[in-house]
Each structure stands twice: as C-alpha cells, then as structure tokens.
Amino acid sequence: MESILVWFRRDLRDCDQTALCEALRRGRRVYCTFIFDREIIDRLDRADDRRLEFIRESLVELDVALRARGGALIVRHGWPRIEIPSLARALGVSAVFANRDYEPQAKQRDAAVEAALRVDDIGFESFKDQxxxxxxxxxxxxxxxxxxxxxxxxxxxxxxxxxxxxxHAAGRGSLAADALASGVPSLADLGFARTDLRALRIVxxxxxxxxxxxxxxxxxxxxxxxxxxxxxxxxxxxxxxxxxxxxxxxxxxxxxxxxxxxxxxxxxxxxxxxxxxxxxxxxxxxxxFPHVTQHAFRPEYDTIVWEQGPAAEQSFAAWCAGRTGYPLVDAAMRQINQSGYMHNRLRMLVASFLTKDLGMDWRWGEAYFARQLNDFDLAANNGGWQWAASSGCDAQPYFRIFNPLTQSERFDPAGKFIRRYLPELAGVPDRFIHAPWRMSAAEQTACGVRIGLDTPAPMVEHEAARRQTLQRYAVVKSGGAAR
Ligand SMILES: Cc1cc2nc3c(=O)[nH]c(=O)nc-3n(C[C@H](O)[C@H](O)[C@H](O)COP(=O)(O)OP(=O)(O)OC[C@H]3O[C@@H](n4cnc5c(N)ncnc54)[C@H](O)[C@@H]3O)c2cc1C
The missing domain is CATH 1.25.40.80 (Serine Threonine Protein Phosphatase 5, Tetratricopeptide repeat)
Incomplete structure (x- = not known):
C-alpha cells in the first residue's frame, strides 16, 4: 500500500506495536494519529482525572519517539467516527490500521469508523495486540x-x-510527518487540569x-x-x-x-x-460474553435482591470514603481514593465486603472502581467484581465469604499498611489494630483513639452479615426466584 494511517488507542508505544509494525511492513508511508475520544472523555466527572494526564504525557513521549524516526503524531480531540475518516481523506491513505479492542462500546465505535471509511473506499484493519x-x-x-x-x-x-x-519486526516502510501533526494539546486545551501523578511517582x-x-x-x-x-x-x-x-x-x-x-x-x-x-x-x-457489562455472567445471580434506598446509599458512601470501621477495608479505600491504585488482595477484600457484608449490588462497586482506578479496565474490573460477588464465571462460591478480620490479621499482620493509610490509628496497640473496637474505654483513652469519635465503630457485625448474605444468596441455590 502507498500510505497507511495507524490509529493509536490503548497501545501508546512505538516498539512491538502490532498495527504500527504491520503498517510499516505493508505500507510505504505511515502516518500516526491519536484521538482524544469525546465519547469517553466528556463523560469523566473529574477535571483532575489522572488517566488523562497519564495518556497525555505518554503521547508526548510517543510523539518524540516517532519524530526521531521521521514521523510525528497527529493528535485530535473529537469523535473518532468523524475525525478518522476526515484525517484519512486529508492524508490520502488507502487504509487505517488499529489494534483490536474487546469492549462492546469500542467494537461499535470501530464498526462505525470502518463503515464511514468504506464510503471513501478506505480500508480498515485491526490486529491482535492487547x-x-x-x-x-x-x-x-x-x-x-x-x-x-x-x-x-x-x-x-x-x-x-x-x-x-x-x-514484531517493523518492516521497511517509513514513518511520515505531516503538517497536521502540530504537537499534543495541553490538559487545559482538553478541558482538564494537572493532577498529582508526579507527586505519586507514577511515571x-x-x-x-x-x-x-x-x-x-x-x-x-x-x-x-x-x-x-x-x-x-x-x-x-x-x-x-x-x-x-x-x-x-x-x-x-x-x-x-x-x-x-x-x-x-x-x-x-x-x-x-x-x-x-x-x-x-x-x-x-x-x-x-458481552452481557457481563450489564448482567451477572450466570443469570440466576441477577435474581439476588440487593440492599436499596437511603440507608444503603449511606452505607455505600461510608464504604467509598473508607469509613466502615474495619481498618483494612478503610485503609484500602483510602489507598484507591488517594492514589488511584489498590492492591489486588485488597480489591478482593473490599469487593467482598461491599457485596457480602453490606449486601450491595456489585455494579455499584464496579462503577466506583471505574471512576477511581488509574488502571481501570472494563474486562478485568468486571471480572474481578463478578468474581467477588460470585456471579461471574469461575467465581468464588457464594458461601465463601472473606472475613475482614482474618484477612487483616493474615495479610497485614503488623498493621503497617493500615497505619500508612489511617494515621489516626497510629497509636493503637498492635493487638487491637485489626479490631480497635475491642479496646476497653481505658485502653481507648490511653492510646488517644475513641471509637465512634476518632474512628468509626464497625458498621456491621461480620457474623450477622454473613448469615444474612447466605439467606440473600439462597435464591441462587434454588435456581433463582422472582424479585
Ligand atoms: C474487584 C477487582 C477489580 C479489579 N479491577 C481491575 C481493573 O480495573 N484493571 C486491572 O488492570 N486490574 C483489575 N483487577 C485485577 C488486579 O487487582 C490488578 O490487575 C492488579 O492489582 C494490578 O496490580 P499490579 O500491576 O501490581 O499486578 P501484578 O500482580 O504485578 O500482576 C501483573 C498484571 O497481571 C494482570 N492481572 C493481575 N491480576 C489480575 C486479575 N485478577 N485479573 C485480570 N488481570 C490481572 C494485570 O494486568 C497486572 O498488571 C481487579 C481485581 C479485582 C478483585
């Protein structure tokens, strides 16, 4: 092919990038583009979304790398179904190459772009890369x-x-620069603000x-x-x-x-x-199985009746804020809130706590993680939540309910992680760090941590919550009942 446009999406590198390597193998001139997709970014509710900064900074580095090889990145802010065909026409390419995406919305987007390109007789090819x-x-x-x-x-x-x-080997084609490549827009140009990415030492x-x-x-x-x-x-x-x-x-x-x-x-x-x-x-x-984005992988789990209403919303808010009274759960929620990352063991723990100690729909937690996580990925996040809620494929059985205390004692034995994220518990003696509410009034005074004042009392009693969950999930055992 004479010339090809490579559309970068979640593949922001110039080496071992399948679509780019294929384009350089099959085309003589290769242009590169990235579109800040308004369909996605207009829905973000925070101006200081770290993911935007991560992408932008990664594009700056990618652009430098491409320029060193004779190319340049053309960056646009708009709707791919409009931007890609218009760019492909302006550059006179015969095909657009991209790497495959497995998310239902991305598949729809790609189908729409492909159809729009076809009108101008421009091809669209996708490759396995992710x-x-x-x-x-x-x-x-x-x-x-x-x-x-x-x-x-x-x-x-x-x-x-x-x-x-x-x-993948790169092939003999050459990267081409075009006047349309005029640098990467600033965060402000995109309507976003700088974040604490660097302070968090995320490079x-x-x-x-x-x-x-x-x-x-x-x-x-x-x-x-x-x-x-x-x-x-x-x-x-x-x-x-x-x-x-x-x-x-x-x-x-x-x-x-x-x-x-x-x-x-x-x-x-x-x-x-x-x-x-x-x-x-x-x-x-x-x-x-794209139905997992809305429904339980196993349909019988959609008959479970989750907690609803103002009390449930209040409990959910306490979970989000890291104020459940269970130190390791709360430290984990503070970690995600402060850094956009949460350790895998803790993702499992807080997801189990929300669904099985608080009786809340896994989709609430899934949506919260989607907003907070720097590494948010629909496939892994949905899989993780459905695993914890037991509704997924190969999920943990519904009667396996993490005990937040045992998990805390096992995986943060000295309370080091807890104290890092809950400095208000710094003075709590080691033997109470996993369950500070077990301290007597005198012990609370001695360490300066009063339950219900300096730190919340546990919002549920795990044993009682466990029994309630087994009842809630009983509809699954009986093959599913009407709501
Ligand atoms: C409720 C829940 C939600 C999750 N949401 C996400 C998410 O949105 N994005 C995400 O990337 N991961 C998610 N995970 C999986 C896992 O927690 C993270 O990938 C991991 O914590 C990232 O840290 P790491 O890179 O240091 O992982 P490492 O332990 O170093 O693992 C290396 C890589 O393997 C992959 N990986 C590890 N565990 C899993 C897993 N269980 N499922 C799928 N991939 C995995 C990740 O890409 C990870 O970067 C979720 C897990 C749970 C239980």
Whole structure:
C-alpha cells in the first residue's frame, strides 16, 4: 500500500506495536494519529482525572519517539467516527490500521469508523495486540470458549510458542510527518487540569513502564510469597502501563519466560505469568460474553435482591470514603481514593465486603472502581467484581465469604499498611489494630483513639452479615426466584 494511517488507542508505544509494525511492513508511508475520544472523555466527572494526564504525557513521549524516526503524531480531540475518516481523506491513505479492542462500546465505535471509511473506499484493519491470544484462539475441544480459568490457562500454556512472545519486526516502510501533526494539546486545551501523578511517582509513557519492569524483574522470584501483602513491594504495579499499552504484553511474557515461568520450580515467574493469563481470560470473557457489562455472567445471580434506598446509599458512601470501621477495608479505600491504585488482595477484600457484608449490588462497586482506578479496565474490573460477588464465571462460591478480620490479621499482620493509610490509628496497640473496637474505654483513652469519635465503630457485625448474605444468596441455590 502507498500510505497507511495507524490509529493509536490503548497501545501508546512505538516498539512491538502490532498495527504500527504491520503498517510499516505493508505500507510505504505511515502516518500516526491519536484521538482524544469525546465519547469517553466528556463523560469523566473529574477535571483532575489522572488517566488523562497519564495518556497525555505518554503521547508526548510517543510523539518524540516517532519524530526521531521521521514521523510525528497527529493528535485530535473529537469523535473518532468523524475525525478518522476526515484525517484519512486529508492524508490520502488507502487504509487505517488499529489494534483490536474487546469492549462492546469500542467494537461499535470501530464498526462505525470502518463503515464511514468504506464510503471513501478506505480500508480498515485491526490486529491482535492487547492480548496474547484472542477469544477465538484458545477454545475447548468442542470449539467453545472456556468459562473456567484453570483449563483455560492449561490450554493457553500449551498453545504458547516462542513466536507468540517475539517482538514484531517493523518492516521497511517509513514513518511520515505531516503538517497536521502540530504537537499534543495541553490538559487545559482538553478541558482538564494537572493532577498529582508526579507527586505519586507514577511515571507515564514507555520510560515509566520500563522503569517499573526493571524494578520488578529484580524481585519476580519472590512474587508468589510477597504478592498478597499490601505493605510489601511484592507486585509489579504495571497495570496502568498495561492498560494504556506503554508496555507490550509480549515483552512481559518474554521476560516472565526468561525468568523461568514455564518451569514449575520457578514459582514467582510462573505465578506472575498466571496473572497475565487472567488478564487474557477476562478479555476473552468480555469479548465472547458481552452481557457481563450489564448482567451477572450466570443469570440466576441477577435474581439476588440487593440492599436499596437511603440507608444503603449511606452505607455505600461510608464504604467509598473508607469509613466502615474495619481498618483494612478503610485503609484500602483510602489507598484507591488517594492514589488511584489498590492492591489486588485488597480489591478482593473490599469487593467482598461491599457485596457480602453490606449486601450491595456489585455494579455499584464496579462503577466506583471505574471512576477511581488509574488502571481501570472494563474486562478485568468486571471480572474481578463478578468474581467477588460470585456471579461471574469461575467465581468464588457464594458461601465463601472473606472475613475482614482474618484477612487483616493474615495479610497485614503488623498493621503497617493500615497505619500508612489511617494515621489516626497510629497509636493503637498492635493487638487491637485489626479490631480497635475491642479496646476497653481505658485502653481507648490511653492510646488517644475513641471509637465512634476518632474512628468509626464497625458498621456491621461480620457474623450477622454473613448469615444474612447466605439467606440473600439462597435464591441462587434454588435456581433463582422472582424479585
Ligand atoms: C474487584 C477487582 C477489580 C479489579 N479491577 C481491575 C481493573 O480495573 N484493571 C486491572 O488492570 N486490574 C483489575 N483487577 C485485577 C488486579 O487487582 C490488578 O490487575 C492488579 O492489582 C494490578 O496490580 P499490579 O500491576 O501490581 O499486578 P501484578 O500482580 O504485578 O500482576 C501483573 C498484571 O497481571 C494482570 N492481572 C493481575 N491480576 C489480575 C486479575 N485478577 N485479573 C485480570 N488481570 C490481572 C494485570 O494486568 C497486572 O498488571 C481487579 C481485581 C479485582 C478483585
């Protein structure tokens, strides 16, 4: 092809980027664009949304990288179904290349763009880039999608060969610059404000992804032992980079394999690779079962009657603000509110607490996470929430209810994480840090923490909540009853 336009979306890097590599292989001149999609960003309710800054900073770095190779990024702010065809016409390209997205709205958007391009006889091609394997590539023996993780993972691993993780070669085409590429708009131009991204030491772009990966590779061997302890630097923190494609999933798999992930004795790398496979699994579930965005994966779970009304709304607000009275739950909510990140163990804990201790619809929590998380990803977030609520595929059974106290004692034994996010509990003696309400009046006075004044009393009693949840979920056991 004479010239091709590459449309960047959640793949903000210039190396091992499938659509870009394909365009450079098949086209002589390759233009690059990114559209700040008004369909998405006009709905964001905070001017200081860190994701906007992360994307913008990543684009600045990407533009520099493309310019060093003779190209440049054309950045627009508008509706892709209008901007992409108009740009493709202006540049006179014969095709637009992009990487596949599995979200229902993104699929609709791409179909609309493709149809608009067709009017002008311009092609549209999409490629696998976000996932190691697409929904069609890992199927059961009867050709159906897996709905249980372990056999999916086994089949995924069996299918994996070196070709799957080798970086894509770029080809001979050349990147082209155009006068339309006039730099990346400022946050203010886009109607957004600067955030605390830098203060949080979140480094956007490919360079940020590389730094985190280098740091993690030095400790990947300890991942299995350390990944469940939020006070320990045990996980990779790469999720925001995976979300926006400032790292390549193939490169991460290659690194995990090089560290021994395919050898059973290398537990750290193998466990981490499993987490990357969970990511593919949830992409596949979203792709093949798009009803999960609105409904329970298993329909009988849609008959559960959740708490509603003003009292429920008040409880929800307390959960959001980190004022449930359960220290580890509250510290976790403060972590997400202050930083846009929450440790995986804590995501499971707070999701279980909301659905099974407070009896609230998982969709409320899912929507709150979608607003707060820097790494918000529809597939993983929906999968995680439905797992915790037991309504998802291969979810934990409904009668398995995390005990917030036991979780706290096990995964934050010294209360280090709790004290980091709840400084008001700093003086609470270690033996009460997981349940400060057990302190006598004299003990409260001695440590300067009065229950109900300096810190909330627990909003529910876990045992009673557990019994109520078992009743609430009984409709599932009986095959589902009318609301
Ligand atoms: C209720 C709930 C909501 C979640 N919402 C999101 C979300 O919006 N975005 C998101 O990326 N992850 C989500 N997760 C999954 C997981 O919590 C995060 O991916 C992880 O905490 C990110 O930290 P990390 O990069 O240090 O992970 P690591 O432990 O280093 O794992 C490496 C990568 O594997 C992937 N991964 C790990 N665990 C999972 C998982 N359970 N499901 C899918 N992918 C996984 C992520 O891409 C992660 O970056 C959610 C989990 C739960 C229980």
């Amino acid at each position: 996932a190691m394997f697409d929904g069609e590539e890992v199927l059961t023996q009867t050709g159906r999608p897996y709905t249980v993780f372990t056999p999916y993972r086994n089949s995924w691993l069996k299918r994996l060969t070196e070709d799957d993780w080798l970086p 956007p772009g490919m360079s940020g992804g590389r730094q985190l990966l280098d740091d993690f590779m030095a400790r990947i061997g300890r991942y299995k032992q350390q990944r469940d302890f939020p006070a320990v630097r045990g996980v990779s923190y790469l999720s925001v980079h995976l979300r926006f494609g400032t790292v390549s999933i193939r490169h991460l798999v290659a690194q995990a394999v090089a560290a021994g992930a395919l050898r059973t004795e290398a537990e750290g790398p193998a466990t981490w690779l499993s987490e990357l496979i969970w990511r593919d699994f949830y992409f596949m579930i979203l792709d093949r």
